[in-house]
Amino acid sequence: MTPSEKSNPGEPKLDSAVNQWLGNSDVLIVGGGAAGISAAIDAASAGASVLVLELASTYGGTTALSAGEIYIGGEGGTPAQRANGFEDTTEDMFNYLMMASGPNADESKVRMYSEDAIGHFDWLVEQGLIFNEKFIPEKTIIPESDACLIYTGNEEAYPFSSVANPIPRGHNLAVKGDVGGKQLMDTLYKRAIELGVNFTFDARVLTLITNSKGSVCGAVARIDGEECCFGTEGGVILCAGGFTMNRAMLEKHAPDLLRCNEFLGTPGDNGAGIQMGWGAGAEAINMHEGHVTLPFYPPASLVEGILINDKGQRFINEDSYHGRVGYFAMQQTGNRIYLICDSDSFERPSEFSGIEIAAAAETIAELEAELGLAENTLQNTVAVFNQQAEKGEDPLWHKHHKYLKPLKTAPYVALDCSIDSAFYPCFTLGGLNTLPSGEVLNPSGECISGLFAAGRNTCGLPRSGAGYSSGLSIADATFFGRKAGQSAAARRKNDLFG
């Protein structure tokens, strides 16, 4: 999809200016994606009445468009991890996630999730999600089978492998192909309905409502052309997605992402939830970060090739996760990126990768010339790589020995992974700053009374394009969505009985 321009929601409306309340619920949730429905389930389970206002004509959000991978581990592992001999520990998961989250990691969220992801897995199963114990050890992006467990990050890749035991933590539902996200949302929605959660679709939330004390106590939504006011005692939970689809916000906050050629999300990822938070005094952080990916594998044999920039230099261990590869590809000076393979490692890239053959030649020298690279640049890079790979070493980039093979079987092929030709999809990672409880913070670090948020509306677990691991967004949305639902439900009780 392509980001579009749109107008911004303004300041909150004062409750004294509300003429008529169309409804009132203990907890009011903006957005019916993974974060919103997880929040709704836990709020309703705690006895709260819940209304979900959703912009689209149905539930699901961006999660429903995804493969539905969820990043889970720690604490001895999930059934799928244990069945395949992986003994995951909370400390390994914590260390991995801290590095993956980058310099702006939220240690409290990483700690809480590492300690309770297994409990969250049990909750997902209780809601009706089905996971089997099948494992795919090969490097892939989305399983074509119904297998559960895959590596969806840099666990086996340097430097991550030096801080944590490499364990696969990507969990897919027991469903074939990349339709897991739809099934995940169908299941959670069904559960929410069973619990009595109310949904209003085609409801564009325009702004929050605050009372004279500055507490958030409702929201205004446009429904059937009418502006309708909804009140709440527990609080509003903003689960309205990121800002991937708002071109003006990308230009202002994450202009580098505009170099990408596919923007992953629904039209609802328009930043409105972040803007409503701003209107209520919230702080947004990490707004420049995004997940950019270059899905140059599968087939996994391509990982045996070497990635080079327009100077003929390697710039990453090629066994890194495709998101990390995309991040570093974008950091190179110049747009041209090539994957150099020999005939042993070469296979046709997937169709969706957009990667075409740029050149093929009998020698690396000819390949270098065909690509228009400066003399001896690619030749030197390949010579050094081969010399080291022959010894089973990659002292420069620490590529895993599984994929470390000298390139020496002619013909040689250069695959065009350039930023202006290959598939470079992205989504945003910046958003409202929240506590693990889902409470939204202002720039002074104070909680905004009555306001909660979760999912890509917030800056959550995943914070760095250089370390993004697939499944982290749904893990973050469902886990911290639940926390927000619990917090809002408890706040209502505190109000009533406190």
Added chain:
Amino acid sequence: MTPSEKSNPGEPKLDSAVNQWLGNSDVLIVGGGAAGISAAIDAASAGASVLVLELASTYGGTTALSAGEIYIGGEGGTPAQRANGFEDTTEDMFNYLMMASGPNADESKVRMYSEDAIGHFDWLVEQGLIFNEKFIPEKTIIPESDACLIYTGNEEAYPFSSVANPIPRGHNLAVKGDVGGKQLMDTLYKRAIELGVNFTFDARVLTLITNSKGSVCGAVARIDGEECCFGTEGGVILCAGGFTMNRAMLEKHAPDLLRCNEFLGTPGDNGAGIQMGWGAGAEAINMHEGHVTLPFYPPASLVEGILINDKGQRFINEDSYHGRVGYFAMQQTGNRIYLICDSDSFERPSEFSGIEIAAAAETIAELEAELGLAENTLQNTVAVFNQQAEKGEDPLWHKHHKYLKPLKTAPYVALDCSIDSAFYPCFTLGGLNTLPSGEVLNPSGECISGLFAAGRNTCGLPRSGAGYSSGLSIADATFFGRKAGQSAAARRKNDLFG
């Protein structure tokens, strides 16, 4: 200096809660640095009464600590440019500044400054600043003589040289050494005093004051232990500096800068001005960006060396400005950065650079081994560089021919420019989003009534570490400070006569 933790200013105070007003001025300015005093001069010149509240015991801010370089050009050039045969054009200046500002450039500010920098130069001279017409063509950072004109950016370096005719635009006052900033501030302060501007020092502004319509109408300052309220009809202008000295804000918004080992600013650069803006509903942008520099030259002959990372790869044209070099050094995977020289190019680096000799050897192969680099990495890099330099070419990085010489006279020296040992100073480039008029914007792009800002309190002309050019901050602070002063003064008049 070292960033420190500090508490944050809270929400604005309501004017109805003010018991006593200690003073009232047409224009109230927070901060007596270059932005604040320039704003004061133009507000007072327009007939407004002006009060400047300054945290420190004297005026000057971070500008007074600097060399006082100002980036000026366009429109046919300054006297110093013309005297040295440089015909600067507005379009060249615009094209240079747009590239230097990076993907988040503010075209309206760049356009306005490019079109009116010469007029601003005349204004600076009118205030009493003295510039001579001497020019230093060599690559330097701060002139040791009293010369005026130097290159303070990437004007001669690729890719900037491909979009704009290379013209020097750094202007120093006619004063020896790096004390120009103090003289600049002395002169502007004297002028402000002549115009009747009032200054209160040792005044820590705590928060803004707003009226029932939401307009900013004053500020609360702690003076001699008392909280004092100051009212204003024209508006408050926040000129309180950046957040370089606030460790908590750096951790949250610009964590990469914490890898630096020197933080440039005064204790006033604590982010309080940005936080007061947030409290009034303002938006801050570009908060992750900073100017990081690796001042590896002078002596200029060192630019003839080649900079490499821990893979033995070059990563920048070494004739780039030291700020751009610092930016790319920080982007390399790994902390180790070396400058490789032969005995023709080698000279001792300046003492303040913190750069020591890491290794010296009779051959590049020995140097490579001494540095512990992988075999053939540095050797290949030097071989390719030399082969191309012999032909007067640098097809990889486009180093300027002035500095392009093969490294072939033994012994060879590696200078240690690593991030954990050399001098890497920094300051922040993110801040409040403003119009060229100085009006502060909220996230919806609406002006906050009565609130203006300038200098590093805002995100102004300089926006990208990759393109930072010295003199841009003072240019930005003085030029857009003046605009803010004019706007606030005009607002008062509009209120009175409009």
